[in-house]
Amino acid sequence: MRTREAIETAAKQLFSENGYERTTVRDIGTRAGIDPSMIIRYFGSKEALFAHVATPDLRLLDLNNIDGTAIGEAIVRHFLAIWEGEQSGGGMQVLLRSAASNPEAAERMRGIFATQVLPAIARVGRPETAALRAGLVGSQLIGLAMTRYVLGLPPVVAMPVEFIVRSIGKTIQRYASLDEEM
Amino acid sequence: MRTREAIETAAKQLFSENGYERTTVRDIGTRAGIDPSMIIRYFGSKEALFAHVATPDLRLLDLNNIDGTAIGEAIVRHFLAIWEGEQSGGGMQVLLRSAASNPEAAERMRGIFATQVLPAIARVGRPETAALRAGLVGSQLIGLAMTRYVLGLPPVVAMPVEFIVRSIGKTIQRYASLDEEM
DNA sequence: TAAATTAGTCAACACTTGTTGGCAAAATTG
């Protein structure tokens, strides 16, 4: 039961750093300190291992008791905490790194959006506009993650957390409560 | 001289759809209607072909005569036109699709940001804050491109151009002239 | 302790990858 976890953490690390295609089963085996064949025996296939490891939980329901007027900064702060937290965002980086060139990862990404982001946004404002507002929120959050954690644009990497919370939080706030200007 | 162009367009298409790693030299050859070996003879290597094809031009200098109070919507409209225009954004999609899992593509992406986005933003506002403001602008624009053209989040794909121009344009406008609230 | 199950390694498989060299056909040049 110790090797199973070793494989999981090695896979998470390598998928996060290099994406699905550039990560080889042999690399994972080497980092986990076991034979590559064990990976297949434990998880069935490389794809199954990826699916098992790329299941992030944004825990947006933690924001249930925040009132609508301060939801913007709260979302951004929460989002940054997840990404900077334990094991590279609990699978978020694994997913985003691969989603651009791996159709299954992209599908999973759309699933995360539909089941985790959209419902959280639907809690505030008019339900009919929830998809649009969630789409805008998603575009800004994914852009933040891409530039800061995946592409590593120098100015975005260098930004202090509190600066991001303020500047981008204001944007999210406006997107989430866009009804007033529609 | 006809095959060279056939290879270029086939490569652009396939790199745009599948990214660098999932696109094979044999696939390109098949779509271009020639033998895979010709690709190496014309461009030297798969990497060199990618580099040759992934050189987008955002043409942000076209926005020189827009005054600072309407730069936000202008940038978004321009950005969308490039992406939706001929051959999938003139290399932008090729680059973004691969940049998440290919280090060289990511480096190229940072180059585009440094040489094309940053100078355009530096034209308005205080020069010392240009990097920060450009970083924010970049995060929103890349997020828009990712969600609409790469990941294909349904609500973002469905948004009419004019809606995007208005809602995201306002954000870009604020980011570009952020000096006033710092 | 004996039997049965689990954990692990090793070598090899079938396949795909980018790339190369040789050779025929076509086009260009003199």
Next chain:
DNA sequence: CAATTTTGCCAACAAGTGTTGACTAATTTA
């Protein structure tokens, strides 16, 4: 027309891919 260069295809290469089966060592169970 003859000579030469260009254009193209074919077959094969060396290396790397995910995956499998056989076989040993360790561990758990009875």
